[in-house]
Amino acid sequence: MTGRGTPSYTHGTGTTPLLGDTIGADLDRVVAAFPDREALVDVPSGRRWTYAEFDAAVDELARGLLGSGVAQGDRVGIWAVNCPEWVLTQYATARIGAILVTVDPAYRAHELEYVLGQSGTSVLIASLAHRTSDYRAMAEEVRGRCPALRAVHHIGHPSWDELLSRAALVTDDQIATRAAGLSCDDPINIQYTSGTTGFPKGATLSHHNILNNGYFVGETVGYTERDRVCLPVPFYHCFGMVMGNLGATSHGACVVIPAPSFDPEATLRAVQDERCTSLYGVPTMFIAELNLAGFASYDLGSLRTGIMAGSPCPVEVMKRVVREMNMAEVSICYGMTETSPVSTQTRRDDDLERRTGTVGRALPHIEVKVVDPATGVTLPRGEPGELCTRGYSVMLGYWNEPERTAEVVDAGGWMHTGDLAVIGEDGYARIVGRIKDMIIRGGENVYPREIEEFLYGHPKVADVQVVGVPDPKYGEEILACVIPRDPAAAPSLEEIVSYCRERLAHYKIPRRVEVVDAFPMTVSGKVRKIELRERFAARPPRG
Template sequence: SDYFQMLSGICPELATAEAGHIGSARFPKLRHVVALRGKAPPGVSTWQALLDAGESVESERLDEIDASLRPTDVVNIQYTSGTTGFPKAAMLSHRNLLLNAYYIGQCQRLSEHDRICIPVPFYHCFGCVLGTLACAVYGAAMVVPAEHFQPTATLDAIERERATAIYGVPTMFIAELEDSSFAGRDLSSLRTGIMAGSPCPIEIMRKVIDRMGAREITIAYGQTEASPVVTQTRTDDPLELRVETVGRPLPGVEVKIVDPASGAMLDDDQQGELCSRGHVVMQGYYNDAEAIAAAIDRDGWLHSGDLALRLLNGYYRITGRIKDMVIRGGENIYPREIEEFLFTHPAVEQSAVCGVPDPKYVEELCAWVKLKENASVTEQALRDFCRANLAHYKVPRYIRFVDSFPQTVTGKIQKFKIREQMIADLGLCEHETA
């Protein structure tokens, strides 16, 4: 992305400004834009100039600034991924981020002896909190495989640097496991890591443990607005809990499951919306009071929009997104159940299921399916596979074989774009409902 061009579009003063003195009419508090490498454009400081400026600050001034800081001060404005629409600006504090980095490290048993391979973006909570900040907290080494995610480069880095932990969203782990160079690699240094960012398929978790050798891999669940982790499995959890649940709440975090319609708290094993409260909850959305009111209720509970249930043992299982739920002929269908089942077909590498408009049933199921390399299967064969094991109304009417999915830069599949594409391609019409 050409970030300078983007900035120039909203701040034309950059073209004639002196570095450090931008004087923007639209952004009067903006003083510095820093280029990380290369020749700095007009109005932009170099990375070295930023480092040099730090040397000129008196220690007394640093002490004064340090004393003025509070744990609840906003240190990071982190944008959400935009899987359901336009990204929102979540304001996160020192306390939010440091406690999250500390506790996720505890769950992995991190120490100064660990070397964490971090192929996820550093501008996302996964990279900057669970990656950079957690490494700083524990003194662990950061292994950066490439500027952008590349499965081969990630595997190279694990092998070359003897990484003990690996991070990634499910799509990254799938790409690594299916990489043509995977066979024969020495990944024996791997011990732990985190799979997070979107629902983690059980089959993929088992392959990461069995084939990659990350015996103590953990699953973390959260959202940007929660700094980001709310629940996480622990390295000593039984295998079935580490592959089939998202663990227990981090220390100091409350979690409850509520009825999405009434807000009433639900009992164990009842599906509802997951809500969290505690040190993970953001300070709010920047300049968006309406969105804050919708996300955080008067009692301080952050509403996730995710469907989940609490097991009798206190562990949580994510079952889908409220917005993803498909209502076909009055039957509530959760796409994740179908996606998990499709993963068990030997030809399927990945799938995404969503609802599309239908004149008879209001909504019908649509599945986008990516096949493994050199694999082959027909639409009808996949339907027959589903029909033999799922209720008839859970069998996708529309199946499209694809090479890729619309994704955010962090690897989350954007189902609203799949829905829009299918509506356009099939000439479907949205139906108004009461």
């Protein structure tokens, strides 16, 4: 790198060592320290657990699973909306060394069949129904086609009670013996990534991966046993179960469930009534909360922090969250399922520019670098390239797919994220797009994120996504998909072009605008840009 400037490599340092415990042992530590503090609150049902009560409920379910013949390393699926039983299952499986297979609650029968079959899941715990999803009917439909699946237990159904009744068959010595035989490096979770093409891949994570990642995310926002964390994000994803649940319980904090699935009104009410100190969400969730009729009537004065992650965080939205939701210490996290998930995070004492314009710097014990996607050579700071990360957080691999694992984890142990990033001289990272989302217009590389950030400042724009669509002259042309603040006064193409003309290079200015009511989303809050591209690729342009 001689003569080319400082390399785009950095690593997180800190005085706090990594945790060497299993998830069960860490929970034992926290229960002993804070037995009478609240651990879990379910607002919809009004149920509450102190840490001592939570520990007892986890123990009962762990015994029930053990009494049902669940062995160490067996896969136990959880296919449910957010509820206390989801959290109990997470910790109960960890306590006995079963591998929790987290299934997207939006999955339909054919997707469920693939995940259960690919993972070899033997026991499935599922909701009964939610909105248009009849989980019981879909589970019955696929049961005969999944040879490893021997039992299904539905939450709120006699089959759940039957599972718990088996706890009586297990002695203290049996549960202690199982716990004593576990290693923190054992696989404990399979998370199926929500790919836009092909079948999802099962990122396999260990106790060490996710316990430490949750712990250091919580350390970075300053959690103590006095914090109360409102989690409207889905538990099936790392955002909910790692950054949320494990981030809270590893510090003796309380998890607050506002609703089974995201509801902006229920979220704000839970923050107000439960005096939450922290709130999580993807940008679209915060946008929905800020734009809710009557938003100003909620008392959010208890909030001090929170996490915005899952997809790029618009600067203007972040500023409103800080100003109008009292989240002065709100943090941006960046990562992916395969890295447990967080690699970089902004700090509590960062100025507003860093907390709105970057995704922070490497967490303790994690390395990050930016490389040339074609050659793998580390680039100088300030140059965009592919972000790679290495450390305790990198997954064990994709479940039973060594070839797909080798495509993303190189011989040096670096996880190749597929994200385009720039690392500044201060070590802070900016995400400028996905390699596959980058638009190449007439030979110019265009990063949609830059244009989106700019358009968030337009007074008529509530939300925006920029994608490339085929163009006979330039190869690709720039399309801005806009959700207007007022549907009756949507911005025209002329207004968008005029707004951009003085501030953006000519080749970055959108040549098409489409007004939409909503974006196609994954449950984890990522916009499915491929759907937007496909939807509008063949449609004649209109202003």
